[in-house]
Every structure is written in structure tokens, then in C-alpha cells.
Amino acid sequence: MKIKISFFICLILIGILNLSFTQPESLKQLILIDVSHGQKFWFDPSQPEHMNKNRAEYVASMVENTAALLDVRIGFLNKQIEKKHLMNCKLLFIHVPTSGFDKSEVRNIIQFIKNGGSLFLAMEDDYWVTLEDTNVNDIVKPFGMQFGGSIADKTIGGYSIVSDLTPKSYKIPYRDGRIVKGGIPFCFSNASKEYYFGTYKTLDKGGKIVLMGDGMISLSLSSWGEESNHRYNEFMTSVLKWLLD
Numbered sequence: 001m002k003i004k005i006s007f008f009i010c011l012i013l014i015g016i017l018n019l020s021f022t023q024p025e026s027l028k029q030l031i032l033i034d035v036s037h038g039q040k041f042w043f044d045p046s047q048p049e050h051m052n053k054n055r056a057e058y059v060a061s062m063v064e065n066t067a068a069l070l071d072v073r074i075g076f077l078n079k080q081i082e083k084k085h086l087m088n089c090k091l092l093f094i095h096v097p098t099s100g101f102d103k104s105e106v107r108n109i110i111q112f113i114k115n116g117g118s119l120f121l122a123m124e125d126d127y128w129v130t131l132e133d134t135n136v137n138d139i140v141k142p143f144g145m146q147f148g149g150s151i152a153d154k155t156i157g158g159y160s161i162v163s164d165l166t167p168k169s170y171k172i173p174y175r176d177g178r179i180v181k182g183g184i185p186f187c188f189s190n191a192s193k194e195y196y197f198g199t200y201k202t203l204d205k206g207g208k209i210v211l212m213g214d215g216m217i218s219l220s221l222s223s224w225g226e227e228s229n230h231r232y233n234e235f236m237t238s239v240l241k242w243l244l245d
Contacts, residue, residue, distance in 0.1 A: 029072040029090040029244055033063070036078050037097035040128055041219060044076040062220040066237050072244060081105045086112040091243050095122045096215045097136065098129045106138045113143065113207040118243040122212040125150040125176045140182075145201060145211055148179030155191040158214070160235060165200055165210070165242040170235040178213035187212065200242075208243050 035044050045060040060074070067074050077085055081101070086092065086108060101109070113119055121136060123129065126149075131137065137146045158174030160166045163186040174189055177197035187198025197213035212218055220233045 030075055030088055031063075031067060031072055031091045031093055031240070031244075032075045032077055032085065032089040033093045033095070034077050034081065034097070036080065037094070037101065037134065038099040040096045040098060040124070041215065042095050044078055046076070059219055062233060063236075066220050066233050066240060069237055070241055070244060072240075081108055083108045083111070086117060089117065091118040091120060091240070093120045094136070095120075095218060096124050096129060097134045099133065100135045101139065106135070109139050110142055113203065113209065114205060116206040118208040118210075120210045120212075120218070120239070120243060122215040122218045123147050123178050124215050125178050125213075127176065128215075140209065140211065143182070143201060143203065143209060145180070145182030145199065145209060147211065147213065148181055151177045151179055151189070151195050151197060151213065153189045153191045153195040155189050155195075157190045158188055158197065159190065160187045160198065163200070164202075166235065166238045170238075172235055173216040174214050175216070176214075180211045180213045183209065183211065187214075187217075210239060210243060 033042060035042050042059060045057040060076075064074055072090075075089075081092075082104075089112070092109065092112065109119065119139070121140065123136060131147060131149075140146055154176065156175050158172050158177075160170045160172055162168055163184070165186060172187060174187075174197060177189070177195075180197060180199050183199030183201035185193075185196035185199050187196060189195035189197070198211065200208070200210045202208050217235055218239075220236045
């Protein structure tokens with residue numbers, strides 16, 4: 001009898017362990033990718049009429065690979081950012097927007113961060129988008145951070161240092177980046193630590209912000225055009241993990 005009871009208890013424990021490692025999709029943390037502000041590289045892959053559908057599907061598949069490693073889910077936002085969209089979201093991902101955010105959107109995002117949400121925001125230099133085109137600084141200035149003009153250094157290539165986000169130094173792409181101000185620098189041009197294009201900050205209630213002045217690394221690509229064998233997803237996995245913790 002004792003053997004039978006022990007065997008039954010083991011089966012129950014195994015079932016509990018399986019449940020603990022298999023998280024329902026609805027309970028997974030959500031990364032919400034904004035595609036409603038004229039994004040240069042990101043599009044919703046579910047929109048079949050889009051002229052860049054193949055690229056949209058490829059870029060989305062790269063970040064979905066990263067999401068699978070982190071056991072989180074991805075969503076795309078095609079409309080104005082409202083408070084209800086951010087209620088179940090842990091991380092808002094905004095990549096090279098080219099149009100402005102209206103006042104209500106700015107308020108909603110700021111409140112989201114103040115309440116403990118995380119923001120990843122990447123911009124490019126003036127060739128792609130100017131600060132007159134989009135008012136991203138209205139979102140991050142209340143937290144002592146902002147984007148500036150183009151970085152004077154024209155060196156190609158950069159790296160990240162060991163930081164709260166990155167457990168080791170990564171070789172990362174950089175070319176003609178945009179100045180970022182505020183926060184702790186962790187991404188630099190190969191030329192000098194004077195030229196940094198990635199910073200991060202943790203807020204009192206647990207909110208987190210990462211600003212990137214160059215958008216290539218945050219596409220998480222394994223290849224692009226004739227270039228291949230990238231390991232961008234390793235860097236971004238570390239960064240997103242930190243933002244989700």
C-alpha cells in the first residue's frame with residue numbers, strides 16, 4: 001500500500017512540475033511593437049497588402065525567435081496607443097518612428113513607464129528621420145533622457161560593455177548614429193568611449209528604459225542583404241530579458 005501511495009504522490013508531483021514549466025500563452029509577458037507611427041523597418045506581418053510583406057515577415061520572425069527564448073509573446077499595434085493597449089503589456093518596443101505621437105499617446109506611455117512598464121526606443125540619424133518629424137523626446141524627457149543630433153564620429157562598427165543588461169561585451173553594428181543623453185551608457189563606437197549610442201535607466205517603481213541611437217542591432221537579424229552570420233539576437237535577448245525582469 002505504501003508503495004502504491006508513494007507512486008501516486010510522485011505522479012501528482014510530476015504533474016505539478018509540468019504545469020509550472022508550461023505557461024499558458026495568455027499568461028506570458030507581452031512585448032508590444034508599435035507600427036503605427038511610420039516605422040521605417042517594422043511592419044505588421046499579418047497585413048498581406050503591405051508592399052514589404054516579405055521583409056515584415058522576416059524581421060518579425062527574428063524577434064519572435066528571441067521571444068521564444070524568453071518565453072514571452074509578441075503583439076503589433078497598428079493604431080493609436082491607448083491606455084488599454086498598455087494594461088497587459090510589460091514592454092513597449094518603438095523602433096525608428098517617423099511621425100509624431102499625439103499628447104494623449106505621450107501621456108499614456110509616460111504613465112505606463114511610471115507604473116513599472118518598460119520602454120525600448122531606437123532612433124536613427126537624420127538620413128532616416130529627424131527630431132522635427134517625431135516628438136519622441138516628449139516621451140523620455142520626463143525621465144531625464146533624450147535624443148540629440150547626429151554623432152560626429154563616422155567610424156563603422158561598435159560594441160557593448162559588460163553591464164546590468166549585457167553579461168559580456170558584444171560586437172554590434174554602428175554607423176552614423178544619433179546622440180543619446182541621460183541614463184548609463186553601454187553601447188559605444190569603436191572609435192572612442194566618447195561616442196556612445198545606447199543608454200539605459202531604471203526608475204523608482206521598476207520602470208526601465210533603453211534608448212538606442214542606432215537601429216540596426218535591435219532588428220535582431222541573422223542576415224541582411226549580402227551580410228550574414230550576425231549574432232544580433234544574442235545581444236537583444238540580453239537587453240530584452242533585462243527590460244522584462
